[in-house]
Amino acid sequence: MRDREETLIEQTVASILIPLEALxxxxxxxxxxxxxxxELGVDDRTLATRLxxxxxSERAALSTHLADATR
Numbered sequence: 001m002r003d004r005e006e007t008l009i010e011q012t013v014a015s016i017l018i019p020l021e022a023l024x025x026x027x028x029x030x031x032x033x034x035x036x037x038x039e040l041g042v043d044d045r046t047l048a049t050r051l052x053x054x055x056x057s058e059r060a061a062l063s064t065h066l067a068d069a070t071r
Contacts, residue, residue: 014050017042020058023050027062028069 018040030036037047054062 010046010049011053014042014046014053017046018050020061024062024065027066 022040023036026036026039030039033047033051034044037044040047042050
């Protein structure tokens with residue numbers, strides 16, 4: 001039970017620290033996830049947690065914005 005609660009807290013914190021708009025902007029111009037984490041002011045693990053647990057609607061929006069940025 002405790003591990004589950006800690007995981008939920010990590011996901012919540014990552015979501016609060018990394019709003020979707022900031023995540024999108026960082027991923028549009030950075031060359032690596034480590035660089036994106038630095039830009040967002042978080043560690044690599046927090047960024048990985050945020051990316052792993054994106055809501056499907058967030059994942060779709062992020063994909064759309066990143067695809068538009070490469071055009």
